[in-house]
Amino acid sequence: MNTSSVYRVAFIGCGKRAHEHAIGVQPDSRCEVVALSDISTASAETLNAEFGFQANVYTDHKEMLAKEKPDVVLICLWTPLHLPVFRDCAEAGVKAVLCEKPMSPSWGDCQEMSRIAEEKGCQLTFSLQRRFAQGNLTARRLIKEGKIGQVLRMDLYSPAHLLDCGIHTLDQAISYMDETPAKSVLGAVDTTEIYNWFNVPSECGASGHILFANGVHASFYSGVIDTWEPTSDMTKIWAGVRVTGTEGFIEVMWDGQMIRGVNYADPSWKPEMELSSMSDHMKGYVRHAIDCLETGEEPEVSHQKALRASEIIFAFYESVRSNARVELPLTGVTDSPFITMLENGQFNK
Structure with a gap:
């Protein structure tokens, strides 16, 4: 170098x-x-x-x-x-x-x-x-080493706004699976309120199912989870990933905070907590x-990796528009289906 x-x-x-x-x-x-x-x-x-x-x-x-x-x-x-x-x-x-x-x-x-x-x-x-958070680096290593066995499924959590916040959670999940892309997406959005961040309108919540190309199934939820507040239950994952494998599971927040980890064969094991700052x-x-x-x-x-996570988000929106599961790669879509539906009055009460 x-x-x-x-x-x-x-x-x-x-x-x-x-x-x-x-x-x-x-x-x-x-x-x-x-x-x-x-x-x-x-x-x-x-x-x-x-x-x-x-x-x-x-x-x-x-x-x-x-x-x-x-x-x-x-x-x-x-x-x-x-x-x-x-x-x-x-x-x-x-x-x-x-x-x-x-x-x-x-x-x-x-x-x-x-x-x-x-x-x-x-x-x-x-x-x-957040890929550079020490806890996320450790989580990727533990998963790669097989500490929780073969990955079977994931639970993904994010604050509201798929495009702006959900991309962090999706990118975290994809990084845990060695950059495996998604295969299909089935999604729903909550438009009880319409948010606008950085001049982009969005839903106030979303949920759905993602199937990845390696066969891993993931459930996704964004928005307010059980009226969680930062001062209340710090064991709830409001922004991050739970990865479940054949031999255990691990729960990691956005910034790499290890909420918990379990290895079924070794009850004494606990993942090391390695905190790092946004700086x-x-x-x-x-x-x-x-x-x-x-x-x-x-x-x-x-940009290739950001595109992979972004594709899932727009597939989410296309699933809402088409009322169907969307197969990837995402084709025939160039707009934001969410913004198009919003402008067309599709979410009007």
């Missing part, structure tokens, strides 16, 4: 998530932040001051790309802006883009982001940074992305 390279780094979007990405960028000596772009100069100046970047500030990201010619760009914008801004970066010759998740509001746009990345040879990753996850995410830029390896949070 060439550790002597220094990469010109720029941020597009300088709000809250940019500050969290900056925590990952700042300690990596290979990253020199040269430019910040935001329609709010004040936001960019605040990020500049907090992290001491001494970067040039722009209100137009296209002007920034042309003048600064960054090697690496972090896109920290609302979801509908991901595709057009990534396209601008790829066409400007940016080598690597670290984009906020989720990919895009529609399945067709998600696929287009991946197509552009492949065509332009731009390394595109998404901030599914640690972001540092791991950025470090790994730069490593892969130098080695050419597929990143742990590549």
Whole structure:
């Protein structure tokens, strides 16, 4: 690995998530932040001051790309802006883009982001940074070593909003199965309330069934679980995965917190609790992305992997629209079936 390279780094979007990405960028000596772009100069100046970047500030990201010619760009914008801004970066010759998740509001746009990345040879990753949580790394190792035997089924839990939150749970589950894709999806959504996060409307809850290509069955639930509150029962999985195997099971929250683990043949076994902070996850995410830029390896949070989880989400919505189980790969769909149904008044009471 060439550790002597220094990469010109720029941020597009300088709000809250940019500050969290900056925590990952700042300690990596290979990253020199040269430019910040935001329609709010004040936001960019605040990020500049907090992290001491001494970067040039722009209100137009296209002007920034042309003048600064960054090697690496972090896109920290609302979801509908991901595709057009990534396209601008790829066409400007940016080598690597670290984009906020989720990919895009529609399945067709998600696929287009991946197509552009492949065509332009731009390394595109998404901030599914929880893959770098120490507990998730340990859970993957334990499952791979056969500590709970052959995986049979999973129970998946997420806060409301499949696209924005559910992608973390689905990505966690897929990572536990060595990147196995889904084979079919049957889904339902709760539209008692319509939420809107980062300018993307969503359901207030969802449930369904996922069959993975390796034969593992998964139940999925998002929304409020038994009126759970953070100060109440900390043994409930409100965001994470329960993996059941032939020889035991393990329950892991989003950030790798081990709720419990059981090995049927060894009642004394308990999985080690290894906590890590969001700052640690972001540092791991950025470090790994730069490593892969130098080695050419597929990143742990590549666009191909984000696409795999996104496909399940849009299949969920298509299952609602078609009132049927949806087989994958997902074909004949380019929109967001949920948004289309919402705009058509299908969820009106």
